[in-house]
Amino acid sequence: MGGDRSQLANKDDSSGSLFLCEASSGTVVRADCWKSVDTGMPESSVSQELTDKILAFESMEKEGLIERIQLQTKALQENSEQNLEDVREIIKGYRPGDGIRSVGGICRSGFAIPEATTLLVVGFAGAGKSCLINNMIRVVDNVTDGFDRAQTYVDMANGSLFLQEYFLSGSAQNFCVFDSRGFSTTNAFEDLDIIKKWISNGICHGEAVCRPSDTKTIREALEGRGRQGHSDCTVRRVVDFVIFVVDAFTVHRMRESHDVAALGNLAMLYKSPFLSFKDDVPVVVMTHGDKLAPQDRVLTRIFIGELLGVSPIDHIFDISCFTERSMHPGDVDTYNDLVLVNMLKFSLERADKNLPYKARAALLPSKICGAMGESWNKLGSQRLLMIVMLLWLVYAIFIMVVYDWKSNGGFRSLGDKIFQKMQKKLRHAHRHQYRL
Numbered sequence: 402m403g404g405d406r407s408q409l410a411n412k413d414d415s416s417g418s419l420f421l422c423e424a425s426s427g428t429v430v431r432a433d434c435w436k437s438v439d440t441g442m443p444e445s446s447v448s449q450e451l452t453d454k455i456l457a458f459e460s461m462e463k464e465g466l467i468e469r470i471q472l473q474t475k476a477l478q479e480n481s482e483q484n485l486e487d488v489r490e491i492i493k494g495y496r497p498g499d500g501i502r503s504v505g506g507i508c509r510s511g512f513a514i515p516e517a518t519t520l521l522v523v524g525f526a527g528a529g530k531s532c533l534i535n536n537m538i539r540v541v542d543n544v545t546d547g548f549d550r551a552q553t554y555v556d557m558a559n560g561s562l563f564l565q566e567y568f569l570s571g572s573a574q575n576f577c578v579f580d581s582r583g584f585s586t587t588n589a590f591e592d593l594d595i596i597k598k599w600i601s602n603g604i605c606h607g608e609a610v611c612r613p614s615d616t617k618t619i620r621e622a623l624e625g626r627g628r629q630g631h632s633d634c635t636v637r638r639v640v641d642f643v644i645f646v647v648d649a650f651t652v653h654r655m656r657e658s659h660d661v662a663a664l665g666n667l668a669m670l671y672k673s674p675f676l677s678f679k680d681d682v683p684v685v686v687m688t689h690g691d692k693l694a695p696q697d698r699v700l701t702r703i704f705i706g707e708l709l710g711v712s713p714i715d716h717i718f719d720i721s722c723f724t725e726r727s728m729h730p731g732d733v734d735t736y737n738d739l740v741l742v743n744m745l746k747f748s749l750e751r752a753d754k755n756l757p758y759k760a761r762a763a764l765l766p767s768k769i770c771g772a773m774g775e776s777w778n779k780l781g782s783q784r785l786l787m788i789v790m791l792l793w794l795v796y797a798i799f800i801m802v803v804y805d806w807k808s809n810g811g812f813r814s815l816g817d818k819i820f821q822k823m824q825k826k827l828r829h830a831h832r833h834q835y836r837l
């Protein structure tokens with residue numbers, strides 16, 4: 402089903418930069434709109450703005466935020482084991498569309514609910530996307546080995562080159578996560594084009610992700626590694642929500658060295674309108690935090706929030722990924738795993754919130770049901786009680802009438818009466834004829 406959801410746009414985007422497409426949220430979006438958002442300004446003023454942002458961050462009052470992050474951490478650490486179990490159960494029992502609320506006069510049946518909710522994991526090369534997916538499998542399936550299904554790379558020059566779909570077996574086939582090729586730190590425009598294609602056309606397992614600037618070695622790797630299967634036989638899925646992975650250690654270094662070009666690319670990619678669903682921007686997962694001193698880790702989280710324009714407390718999930726193939730009891734960090742499942746729960750809720758509506762014609766039954774639901778809600782409890790009592794009264798009268806009628810012979814006696822009347826009329830007519 403995922404493949405035929407109506408909002409998948411026409412694959413042909415060769416008409417140039419200005420085209421219209423229906424994003425997964427069902428909204429028509431101009432493909433060139435990020436240009437006015439992020440690159441409308443000359444490059445030098447963008448760099449200046451980022452330098453100013455870094456300087457402003459250095460002198461910014463951060464104590465309040467640091468304290469709130471520490472409080473949040475402390476609250477999550479308390480009873481983390483039980484909470485982890487509870488959220489894990491919620492995720493395992495998740496069904497697509499669970500988070501739908503009736504809005505705009507449309508109830509649940511008016512939404513195009515997918516067979517499986519699709520979460521796309523994106524981020525720079527080496528940020529830890531594949532590793533995060535392995536950790537999702539580990540935590541949701543509650544296993545200590547056999548979770549390293551996505552290939553991770555130590556060497557950033559290598560890396561994932563294909564879109565790969567993963568179902569977390571604990572969640573049956575109700576939602577899947579897609580691993581993707583990492584963004585390049587040098588050519589964000591190519592990545593913006595790739596994002597546009599993923600969101601407009603949908604994504605499918607095994608699809609190669611090529612860039613025009615790919616070197617001969619990478620082209621050969623794409624060809625060689627992709628030899629076994631063709632992505633055109635796999636289901637094309639609409640992206641329902643995006644998880645944006647950011648390497649805290651690299652961002653910390655970029656900030657310290659005032660690497661405005663790389664930071665600018667990061668912000669530009671994050672702010673691509675194609676990654677957002679109406680007003681919901683991608684959830685941010687901050688990885689590699691374990692490589693930083695605790696103070697730097699919190700500061701980097703706040704800085705990423707400033708750079709991307711999101712709350713470091715509610716919108717950035719600080720998850721350090723477990724990087725080995727199997728886990729020993731001493732390695733378990735329930736707090737970290739709780740943050741991970743909370744992030745998944747948040748993503749699934751946002752995905753459901755932004756599910757597109759069905760086509761206009763299919764909406765009528767849902768509108769009727771929505772209107773009925775609304776008028777039902779409008780009725781006060783007293784009025785409702787009166788209606789119920791009235792209905793009972795009507796029902797009681799009906800039963801009494803039927804009982805009375807039945808005890809007088811019901812249909813049979815009525816038939817007899819009609820028959821007798823007809824006989825009488827016939828006899829009368831007969832007599833009248835003879836008299837004449």
Ligand SMILES: Nc1nc2c(ncn2[C@@H]2O[C@H](COP(=O)(O)OP(=O)(O)OP(=O)(O)O)[C@@H](O)[C@H]2O)c(=O)[nH]1
Nearest residue numbers: 526527528529530531532553554560561583689722
């Ligand atoms: N210390 C630490 N290492 C991590 C973390 N997350 C990932 N890594 C390591 O970082 C390296 C890159 O991780 P990957 O998951 O392959 O990164 P990726 O984003 O999938 O990279 P591409 O496939 O190239 O786009 C691997 O060696 C991981 O083990 C983390 O939170 N902490």
Ligand SMILES: [Mg+2]
Nearest residue numbers: 530531560561
């Ligand atoms: Mg990868």
